[in-house]
Amino acid sequence: MKDAYTIAVVEGDGIGPEVAQSAVAVLEAALGADTPLRFSHHPAGAELFRETGESFPEATFAACRDADAVLHGAAGIPGVNHPDGTEAGLDFTLRLRFELDLFANIRPIRLFKGVASPLANVKPGGIDYIILRENSEGLYAARGAGSRLRGEVAVDTLVQTRVGIERIVHQAFALARASAGAPEDGVRRVTCCDKANVLRSYAFFRQVFDEVAANYPDIEAEHVLIDAMTMHLVLRPGHYNVIVTENMFGDIISDLGAATIGGMGMAPSAEVGLTRGLFQAAHGSAPDIAGKGMANPYGTILSAASMLDWLGGRHDDARLTSAATRVRNAVDGAIALGVLTRDLGGDRGTVTATETVRRLVA
Ligand code: IPM
Numbered sequence: 001m002k003d004a005y006t007i008a009v010v011e012g013d014g015i016g017p018e019v020a021q022s023a024v025a026v027l028e029a030a031l032g033a034d035t036p037l038r039f040s041h042h043p044a045g046a047e048l049f050r051e052t053g054e055s056f057p058e059a060t061f062a063a064c065r066d067a068d069a070v071l072h073g074a075a076g077i078p079g080v081n082h083p084d085g086t087e088a089g090l091d092f093t094l095r096l097r098f099e100l101d102l103f104a105n106i107r108p109i110r111l112f113k114g115v116a117s118p119l120a121n122v123k124p125g126g127i128d129y130i131i132l133r134e135n136s137e138g139l140y141a142a143r144g145a146g147s148r149l150r151g152e153v154a155v156d157t158l159v160q161t162r163v164g165i166e167r168i169v170h171q172a173f174a175l176a177r178a179s180a181g182a183p184e185d186g187v188r189r190v191t192c193c194d195k196a197n198v199l200r201s202y203a204f205f206r207q208v209f210d211e212v213a214a215n216y217p218d219i220e221a222e223h224v225l226i227d228a229m230t231m232h233l234v235l236r237p238g239h240y241n242v243i244v245t246e247n248m249f250g251d252i253i254s255d256l257g258a259a260t261i262g263g264m265g266m267a268p269s270a271e272v273g274l275t276r277g278l279f280q281a282a283h284g285s286a287p288d289i290a291g292k293g294m295a296n297p298y299g300t301i302l303s304a305a306s307m308l309d310w311l312g313g314r315h316d317d318a319r320l321t322s323a324a325t326r327v328r329n330a331v332d333g334a335i336a337l338g339v340l341t342r343d344l345g346g347d348r349g350t351v352t353a354t355e356t357v358r359r360l361v362a
């Protein structure tokens with residue numbers, strides 16, 4: 001347990017500042033006057049790139065590297081690009097993933113009571129699984145290193161290493177072991193989602209998955225191909241408990257899963273390595289609604305709760321883990337009270353949602 005924890009906050013672009021400020025306000029309410037959290041704010045993102053030519057200043061990187069945890073709003077503005085055509089605002093997240101070795105991207109997909117799923121016949125609690133996205137290799141490993149040839153050919157390479165697969169698959173089984181199992185049958189289950197039928201890199205992923213799975217006889221292990229998975233997550237989401245998958249596949253099914261529980265605004269994430277963590281919602285910067293007070297802050301607030309859990313677990317600090325539970329319960333409570341933003345079919349704004357959670361958490 002530490003006396004104080006430094007949290008590097010980067011608000012970013014679009015709705016990023018609104019949702020980040022909301023999460024900080026909730027954390028302050030949850031921990032009260034003698035909070036051990038010390039927030040420091042740092043610039044990064046597409047807007048900064050537009051103004052200064054730099055998307056991720058070295059000083060911001062150093063602050064994130066040296067902090068106990070990083071809390072991010074959202075980043076990116078369409079069209080604010082590097083010369084290679086990729087988005088400059090994404091440098092912050094992507095560089096932190098690689099340079100701080102945040103290899104595990106933990107994305108809970110849970111249907112809250114009070115949120116209508118677009119899927120017929122699912123009830124609250126009927127969707128409750130974790131997408132564990134490998135976050136440091138896969139197809140994203142090629143970021144900034146692909147090649148273009150004479151305006152005719154472009155190549156990005158998908159990278160899978162034994163070490164990288166082993167560590168993410170071990171984490172998947174640990175998450176399943178700590179969970180209550182799949183909603184449908186209560187079975188603790190890890191699903192390896194790949195495309196082993198077509199590409200060697202995925203066949204390797206599956207082989208290493210099977211080797212690691214042999215260490216966890218108490219947890220069910222299965223394989224599903226990524227294309228079939230998109231269908232199953234719509235037709236039978238209650239079957240899933242923990243899904244482990246390659247970086248790009250994890251990116252894609254995260255949005256699919258989010259759609260089934262009310263949209264991207266309900267999708268938190270925790271991007272962690274052995275010693276560092278980045279916490280942000282899985283959504284983007286939504287420039288169309290930025291600054292209008294309409295953004296759904298729940299995804300970022302839930303990510304902040306994961307930050308408390310992770311920090312509290314790492315430092316054996318019950319002040320933080322108990323605050324994490326209170327924050328999650330307060331979000332549950334606010335949603336159950338019908339405090340819904342536009343994306344959830346309601347008419348409440350960011351401030352009302354935030355204030356409701358603050359009231360319930362205190
Ligand atoms: C996500 C986002 C990121 C990704 C962007 C912001 C780099 O879409 O976290 O899912 O593509 O991984």
Ligand code: MN
Nearest residue numbers: 251252254282
């Ligand atoms: Mn994504």
